[in-house]
Amino acid sequence: MEQPLSTPSPEQLRCWRLFFESALALGDVLDGELQAAAGIPQRWYDVLVHLEETPAGIRMNELAEQILYSKSGFTRVIDRMEEEGLVGRVRPADDRRSILVVLTEKGIETMEQARLHHRDGIERHFSRHLTDEDVGALTRALEKVSAHARPLRRGRIGGYQARSPSSDVRDAPGDAADGGRTPPPSRARRASAASRRSGPTSSR
Secondary structure, three states, rough: OOOOOOOOHHHHHHHHHHHHHHHHOOOOHHHHHHHHHHHHOOOHHHHHHHHOOOOOOOOOOOOHHOOOOOOOHHHHHHHHHHHHOEEEOOOOOOOOOOOEEEEEEHHHHHHHHHHHHHHHHHHHHOOOOOOOOHHHHHHHHHHHHHHHHHHHHOOOOOOOOOOOOOOOOOOOOOOEEEOOOOOOOHHHHHHHHHHHHOOEEOOO
16 A cells, blocks of 8 residues: 655745755855856866875776766766866776776866865855854754765765764865865875876776
């Protein structure tokens, strides 16, 4: 016997509509500003943030599963980013069958510049319109929704794991804040990792 379909209350529907409209509007605004200021869309920024956390490189399929945006057309996104010199493809010395996507020096510089503008946009369009109490209440509410919704995305990473306010919190394009990630590696560590990799692949 099929379960009867449920429906939210009027107040719940109003809450959903405000959340959905605000999320779409902010995404459009931040994406436009990021492209104007840093020359890259938020989808590219999302890729750069994930690569920053894995200086030794990451396989394409693993990267596709971790990004916040749709996997549709992801290979073309990486192709275009490689053409712009932001990422590269390398074969690890210990596994010549695999191809890793790595962040280039230009990619690092572009990401760091984009981060300044992205955080400024978050402050102007989101943070300054909320009190500390608002932020706390909204965070707690969205953690509940995220814990339910994100694991339901097929072939994608699981839900966001909450961390303490003192933990390193970095802005991700799809989320107001991308908490729960490890601090970015230093340039020295990135350079050390790069020295252990072989050169770029000859074919794509």
